[in-house]
Amino acid sequence: MKTTHRWLSIVEGCLLVALGIHILNSAGLLISGTAGVSMILLRLTDLSFGTLFFLLNIPFYILAWCTLGRDFTIRTFVSVSLLSALSELMKHYVVLSIHPGLSGALGGLLVGFGLIILFRHNASLGGLNILAVYLERRFSIHASKTTLFADISVLIAAVIFLDLSQLGYSLVAFLLLSSVVGRYHRPPKWAQSSLVDAKAN
Secondary structure: OHHHHHHHHHHHHHHHHHHHHHHHHHOOOOOOHHHHHHHHHOOOOOOOHHHHHHHHHOOHHHHHHHHOOHHHHHHHHHHHHHHHHHHHHHHHHOOOOOOHHHHHHHHHHHHHHHHHHHHHOOOOOOOHHHHHHHHHHHHOOOHHHHHHHHHHHHHHHHOOOOOHHHHHHHHHHHHHHHHHHHHHOOOOHHHHHHHHHHHHO
16 A cells, blocks of 8 residues: 555656646746756757656666665656656647746746655656755755755756746746745655764764
């Protein structure tokens, strides 16, 4: 029963993130982390977001396997694969027309709450999410701080691709995502116990 609950929650988290990213993509906006890098690369290649997101995450599985364990890595791999598939489906079957300001707000909130669900069930969406979970588990650095740093880095990289209005609306998404993770995310029991062990050592 516990396993079923965990996997259902992971699916729900991926659905929220996929919808949030689709809303942002529909308005030409960005989000942080590996997803944001994938959105930038969309402007430079013919590959889809789902394909780019999946490929960019492959190197991070090594870090996850070596530092966060097999179970976390497997759940993260499934989450990344599921998000990639959902993104492809939404690209073809979900048509949206939303004001960029509302897109930034809704997209940032949906991605933020989706990430919280995944973090609470010992999973992530790869890339900098893996780094955020590792830093939280090993050094007690809250995940919101890592995501905020990722937000700023992606925003700086996006300056050459987006106009000022798109940058502004993307910043709204970044801030709301970081705010949601900062206010609602609490390290789960598996992370708390690891933090205690790390401090003891």
